[in-house]
Amino acid sequence: MKPCKNQAFTLVEILVVCGIVSVFLGTAILLFTNFRRGYSRSEGTAVLLQDGALFIARLRTDLNNAVIAPDSSGGAPTQLSATLDQLSFMVYSSREAKTMPVVYRYLAAENGGSIFRREGSEKERELIKDRVASLTWQTALERFLEPENTGSGTVRLSIGLDIQLKMRSGDEKPFTLKTSIFPARLNRQLNSP
Amino acid sequence: MLEIVFSIGILALIMLPVFMTFSTGNRNIQLTDAEFRAHTAAIELMEQIVSLPFGKITSGEYDSNAIVDGGQFADGPILYKIATADELWRTMKIEDVKRDGKVLFKKITVTIKYAAAPGSDRIREFFMKTLVANETL
Numbered sequence: 440m441k442p443c444k445n446q447a448f449t450l451v452e453i454l455v456v457c458g459i460v461s462v463f464l465g466t467a468i469l470l471f472t473n474f475r476r477g478y479s480r481s482e483g484t485a486v487l488l489q490d491g492a493l494f495i496a497r498l499r500t501d502l503n504n505a506v507i508a509p510d511s512s513g514g515a516p517t518q519l520s521a522t523l524d525q526l527s528f529m530v531y532s533s534r535e536a537k538t539m540p541v542v543y544r545y546l547a548a549e550n551g552g553s554i555f556r557r558e559g560s561e562k563e564r565e566l567i568k569d570r571v572a573s574l575t576w577q578t579a580l581e582r583f584l585e586p587e588n589t590g591s592g593t594v595r596l597s598i599g600l601d602i603q604l605k606m607r608s609g610d611e612k613p614f615t616l617k618t619s620i621f622p623a624r625l626n627r628q629l630n631s632p
Numbered sequence: 633m634l635e636i637v638f639s640i641g642i643l644a645l646i647m648l649p650v651f652m653t654f655s656t657g658n659r660n661i662q663l664t665d666a667e668f669r670a671h672t673a674a675i676e677l678m679e680q681i682v683s684l685p686f687g688k689i690t691s692g693e694y695d696s697n698a699i700v701d702g703g704q705f706a707d708g709p710i711l712y713k714i715a716t717a718d719e720l721w722r723t724m725k726i727e728d729v730k731r732d733g734k735v736l737f738k739k740i741t742v743t744i745k746y747a748a749a750p751g752s753d754r755i756r757e758f759f760m761k762t763l764v765a766n767e768t769l
Contacts, residue, residue, distance in 0.1 A: 616672065623683050
């Protein structure tokens, strides 16, 4: 039997294959690394968006149920009270069939602040933890008079909200939102004759 | 060598849809962000109209040039309060819902047009409707 001498790969063949494999692997690793970075950034962005959306929805629902009512001590009827770190108002609870105070508290911190909410005598709950880069809430009471009107005109109460959420790592796109909320019940009460 | 090259080619083809799925996921997150901003803009406009006394809600069609921060609502004394938003356009339609000659409701339709992603040419549309009851009847 005649031995075959041409069965093995030549050095050039092996080098070419190694080169092609390296290029493919290099590209795959690069793509995967980029994807990993993009994925974690997108995941963080989605988490921030979800946190922000839930907070805004919660606050909007509460403010839409806000009413002018005496506080628990039976004092003078109050509308809204806003300070740098606290927003409080009375809401009408259909479930309890009575008004109760709702308090939002912002605890600023260098590495990310937190937002808490308390309703009635319930325990304070954390809405956003360590992700608030900045938050301002400002109440504005406007009065619009008709040119020939001598009456009180139309009153509009609104809360200007400016919030920025950020992850600790800081790679993610921060969530920023600036909007106004117009409490419907409160405005109706303010404009009722 | 041919076998190896072919196998790598097949592997690359298999990996392609995987990476495409990732980029689609990323695009969807961008779209969700744009949708959320459109939704917020619609509620902001809707709420300020709903908060007005029924008599002050003037029927008509209002385009994006009229709905600007500080602009007059229905050429009256009430001014819009609108947060600035890029690549987002608002229009509003207010109609009377009548029965026996009386206006029972105002039907408010807010339409928001927005770019699907920052700088994108693809424009999406979102609308929101509500009814305001005439409480003075």
